Amino acid sequence: xxxxxxxxxxxxxxxxxxxxxxxxxxxxxxxxxxxxxxxxxxxxxxxxxxxxxxxxxxxxxxxxxxxxxxxxxxxxxxxxxxxxxxxxxxxxxxxxxxxxxxxxxxxxxxxxxxxxxxxxxxx
Amino acid sequence: xxxxxxxxxxxxxxxxxxxxxxxxxxxxxxxxxxxxxxxxxxxxxxxxxxxxxxxxxxxxxxxxxxxxxxxxxxxxxxxxxxxxxxxxxxxxxxxxxxxxxxxxxxx
Numbered sequence: 001x002x003x004x005x006x007x008x009x010x011x012x013x014x015x016x017x018x019x020x021x022x023x024x025x026x027x028x029x030x031x032x033x034x035x036x037x038x039x040x041x042x043x044x045x046x047x048x049x050x051x052x053x054x055x056x057x058x059x060x061x062x063x064x065x066x067x068x069x070x071x072x073x074x075x076x077x078x079x080x081x082x083x084x085x086x087x088x089x090x091x092x093x094x095x096x097x098x099x100x101x102x103x104x105x106x107x108x109x110x111x112x113x114x115x116x117x118x119x120x121x122x123x
Numbered sequence: 124x125x126x127x128x129x130x131x132x133x134x135x136x137x138x139x140x141x142x143x144x145x146x147x148x149x150x151x152x153x154x155x156x157x158x159x160x161x162x163x164x165x166x167x168x169x170x171x172x173x174x175x176x177x178x179x180x181x182x183x184x185x186x187x188x189x190x191x192x193x194x195x196x197x198x199x200x201x202x203x204x205x206x207x208x209x210x211x212x213x214x215x216x217x218x219x220x221x222x223x224x225x226x227x228x229x230x
């Protein structure tokens with residue numbers, strides 16, 4: 001059974017950093033691209049970042065470029081999102097997703113989602 | 124960037140009714156969209172990909188259609204468990220933008 005379990009969320013002050021993790025199991029992690037999607041309270045879904053299966057290619061939405069870094073450790077079957085210079089508008093539930101498409105061909109198809117982890121940016 | 128616009132924002136339907144919701148892309152995206160369902164308190168789930176392909180395990184009352192800029196998600200004979208938000212997403216090329224969502228409520 002595919003499982004994606006996010007951790008590392010919580011309350012953080014504006015301008016500070018936080019690192020999210022996503023532990024994957026039930027599939028060969030190193031064969032799949034992965035992504036982060038967020039959802040602000042009572043708002044819709046917003047794609048944040050994507051990483052290729054081997055970590056060699058990464059993609060970000062404009063509002064997080066230069067502040068967020070997506071990475072992975074295939075030996076540990078774990079996805080990460082390092083978030084720096086956090087802003088109040090980054091407050092959201094962050095979902096880890098598996099990509100059954102192929103980002104090298106531009107295709108992102110998010111077939112499994114974690115339960116999400118809440119990040120609150122506030123002083 | 125391509126903008127995905129969903130309509131209506133919300134709809135209230137009776138069990139057994141047929142409902143259609145819309146997703147409009149600001150540029151031609153071919154058939155490269157997916158639909159997701161998000162029930163209250165849950166993570167989103169993939170329903171439809173490449174505009175009209177039902178994902179594994181999705182009931183056949185869910186049907187996707189459209190090409191280019193205009194897409195639809197139709198639910199035939201809506202069930203109580205279909206109450207949820209529905210999101211479309213462009214699935215080809217970054218940024219992989221979501222629409223704003225349609226909330227389906229049951230009367």
